[in-house]
Amino acid sequence: MSDRVDNVLWEWKRRRPDLDTSSLAVVSRVLRASRLLQERLDDIAAAYGLSHQGDLDVLTDLYRADLDRGLTPTELAEALLLTPGGMTVRLHRLQAAGLISRTPNPHDGRGVLVRLTPAGIDLAEHALVTLLDSQATSIRSLGPGERNELADLLRMLLVGLGDVPAFRPPITVERHRP
DSSP states (O other), X not given: OOOHHHHHHHHHHHHOTTSOOHHHHHHHHHHHHHHHHHHHHHHHHHHTTXXXXXXXXXXXXXXXXXXXXXXXXHHHHHHTTOOHHHHHHHHHHHHHTTSEEEEEETTXXXXXXXXXXXXXXXXXXXXXXXXXXXXXXXXXXXXXXXXXXXXXXXXXXXXHTTOOOOOOOOOOOOOOOO
């Protein structure tokens, strides 16, 4: 079994046999896999009438979160590795489509909470099944053990790159002393 990266590695081996291309073998494959998977996700988003796959990410993140509380734009931006400006553009687009609402955050007078509307919940519920089916199809060439091993290796890579959960202080309830 061979892929396109094998061809690149062979050409480098021929041109510069003195170079260690093992990092290229990994990084190139991760990037190519990302692009191919992204194309599939873009197609799914388009099938649900969304102009951008990132919009679908916002909807599914909101669906996964506490539907009553919602998420702040900052929480969404951090989860999706977006700038605040990039998140604002997505939120405007989704609000105009009637899929989300933004309401004042009762814990932060300057902030808002983003929640799914009933139409957004409906779209997220249906799209989630399609997303998971597509992802399962995308990795069908791997057996269950290989999937787990790859997931563990990618987790180690991401942690090594600094992709660790953001610190979130616990929410405390103020108690009034008598």
